[in-house]
Amino acid sequence: MAVTSIWKTLGIKKTSDRKDIRRAYAAKLKVTNPEDDAEGFKALREAYERALNYAERPVAAPALSQGKVYIVKASEVSAFIAGPELAEKIEAPAPVVFADPHADFYTARLRLEKILRATSAEPDMRIKALQTVLDSPSLEALDIRAETEIWMAQLLLKTSPYSDPLIDRIIKRFGWRLQSRGLKTAYLTRRILTRSDDLAYLERLKNPTSEHHDAYKVLNAPPKPPGLWRKLFGDSAGVRALLDHLNTRHDGLLKDMNADSLAHWEAYFEKPRLKSTARWALMLAPILLALEAVIYNAGPQWREVALLLLIPTALTLSTILHHFAVIMPRHSLKKSWRLQGNHLLQFGWGPAVLLLLLLAAVPASWPLIVIIGILATLIAIWVSITGVPDQRESSIPWQMRAFLSEGYLIAWWAVVAFTMPPLTAIQMSLAVIAVCFVSAFGKMALLPLWFRLSRAWRISALPAIGAFTVGAGALLWQARDLAILQPVAVSAITIVTLLQRTPALTLEGWSFRLRWITFMGMSFATLHGGIDYMFLFGGFALLIWTVVSLIELTINQFRSEA
């Protein structure tokens, strides 16, 4: 509504006289009745409210009269309480006069304020003084109570932390609640309630059994230079978690912590640092790799032990990879590079990965391995910076998530690698690990692209992927006997897994379950039939899973269109 039309709607000239505005509104209201003309009334009401806003605000209410004298006739009292009929029967004595019934209350209030401001007062005295105020019958008068609530809230904020032990009593007496939205005093009471909440959390922190107690002790004491052990293995994660928690939930408590300590830790966390897990992994990795090399070379009978040892080695290496290739570059680059948002940029790894997999299937040679290695590293770095990790199960630690979503690919690959000549195995593994990486950190980037496809494209893409899957299956069957086909089969299956990934992401629940079944099946196949069976089972399970997802997707696609 334009400013001029306000006055037109009201039918008067622009004025700041509230009386005129009200008179005009009243006159119009009798014509534009809310009963019969809802839209007309809404317009009139809006004009009226805006006109009143335009007009001066009313003069502030008169200050609270503190010395009022109430004169009430006793007969009036009884007449009022008993009803007129009965009042006649009660004899009317002389008028009762009470002078300023609230004088005691205001004295008590002054006393409380004095005691709270005196830093040396005993806690008991504070509580006593407070109780006198809270128990006063004067609080039953609504004006006094409303004014006292504001006064009390302001006093509490001014005299914290001395008044902290009193907060809960006051909240209970006045029935302050966080829900009381929209009250004029809500901002004050909310601060008090937040303080009370903070204090309760502080009490919990002081309890030695609480989760963050150790971190609290560190933050509450002056900072001290770290010793060698703490430098190497000290875990600052607890302190970091507590700081995060305080910053997001209880920022009022920061002032209750040691200021030097806070400054020290905040500066400490400013710089990107290796987590303690990464430090441990860095120390373990050479030992594990050396062991792996020794056992693998000890003879063919030790191969199975080497296979088992491969699992911790792979985990350790992936931890290191995660820190150096994901966390560190993200931390240092992402602050300035705002690369999210452009989906095409995020999807840049796509063609590169396909090229990588095709290259990996070419007969192995050292120059090719170097090229593939460089390409894989570039892809990994690209994805870690621009990629969008899957956050859907973000309560699970990333290692677990990566294991659940990509572990089966690595596991299947590890088995296949043992059946290949060493050079081919190295070449293939570089490519497959890059795919897992892309899968873990870049797959969400594919979603927007998928949804940008038109309906027809989406529907025709699904059978195309399906046909490719069946082809890969046939290839896998042949590759069982022909070692030369094996890299091609591995590449094909990896591409299939990658391709159907995006549409499968739109399916919730299904995928995790199927992955587990695949993984369990692979373990059983190894136990009962040896590595060849596992190779077959793993590959086919992947393919079957892909086909099932595709069928379900196609059905969903059609159903949603219908």
Added chain:
Amino acid sequence: MIIGIDLGTTNSAVGVFRDSKAELIPNSLGHNLTPSAVGLDDNGDLLVGLPARERQSTHPKLTTSAFKRYMGSRRMTTLGRREFSPEELSALVLRSLKADAEAYLGEPVAEAVITVPAYFNDKQRKATRRAGELAGLKVERLLNEPTAAALAYGIHLLEDESQFLVFDLGGGTFDVSILEIFEGVIEVRASTGDARLGGEDFNDLLIRAMRNTFTDDWKLKLGEEDALHQLLRAAAEKARRELTSQPWAKMEIVWRGKAYEHAVSADDFDTLAAPLLERLREPVLRSLRDGEIRTDALNEIVLVGGATRMPVVRKAVTRMFGRFPSQTVHPDEAVAMGAAVQAGLKARDQALKEVAVTDVCPYSLGVGIAEHDHAGHLHHGIFSPIIERNVAVPASRMNTYNTLQDNQSVIEFEIYQGESRYVTDNISLGKISVPVPRRPAGEVTADCRFTYDINGLIEVDVHIPMTGEKHQLVIVDEDGPTGADLEKQRKALEALKAHPRDSDANRAALARASRCYENFLGDKREHVGGLMREFEGALASQDNRLIDKARGHLLSVLDSLEGETWL
């Protein structure tokens, strides 16, 4: 002719605006108030009003009252072999009021203004409107009770400028409204309340007190609970009324042939009632804050509702405002009078041409959202109000929301009513799901418009500017029947046989006598038994003069034995 109906928890009343003034319509017993009680007699025929209330303690399985407290819920009440929903029971009361009005006015009545507590939510309002339809009444308007009381109070004060507060404590609900009169406009400035606080809660205090005294004597068997409760409730109600005029009262009941007695003093009652009085204080405080008004700026405190007769409540009010409240309106009848005035307004009565009334929406309405805090954490279940409380109605307001996740395909608007920042503490009214095009987070916006009409019913429109799609949700009660079902239900209710109106007085007297018979022991019981036989004999003679005489005698003896009947 439009009638105005006050459909109360304990009592109901009906009024009409004619000859330039509002008047109440007496029922078949000549009373202005009809107890909101429904029952079946031993033949399965319908009883409404006083005859039903008198049978409450003697026939707890065949009688029910205070069903307004369950309006809008699915709670069913079994009477005899049939189950009744709260709105069906209310419809039976409305039907009886309608019959009274038709007999009084000598013409059929098809339209009504029905009052509801201001703090009734959308569900409860819809149920009330359905009750009206079930009774064969077109509900022209649902009017807030405190606004009705204010109409009754303010209609004579239109010349003045004044501000006043209506303190409406009924049998089951509590409302506070602050009103202003200027230039012939009666404007509600702020309205708030507690939909579950009323005289019945004060009765419960007395009931609990007496039960605590006799816990050991009253080891209840299964199925006896209701019978005992009804006996105690009647005794508590009586004692509470006695405490209005005397410093102490006795609760007396006869249970398993033994008399029990529990004395309460007014002071005891004050102590018991303290927590309830604290609950009265909070809405008053809130309405004063919302209306931006100090108590000394109020010209008058208007007490409405039967429960405000209690001295404890009056004393509490006096202390709250530092002065005595007004006694100019009749606490039980003001709401029905106001409803009658509203009916006159609705019918555009000439006498009311220079009057306009505006009301407010007493609670905030909005949707549940999720939002990021300053640290980037996502918080779900935050209440985002669209219509803030105390906005003049009818009103419509709009807010714009956007998607939160990439490729979000649906925005779900869950509608809430309440004042809490968190939706879990508010009341959910319904849900509307709107499909949106899949885009990155935040790109898709949705305009959500709430419309609150003059009857307090809500409509939600969602508009997606990107696609131009519009979706509408008229919040419907999933449980409530509509259209043909409602018609069928109405027919079923109509089939319930009611007695001719002129026999109501006899039934009420007989019901009262048999209640007294069960509540008395010894000589008194013998006496009542004799009188009942005499009255039944008179009834059998079918001689109207004889019947009237016997009934008069019976009632005067009962009055002397247990005090006059209250309404």
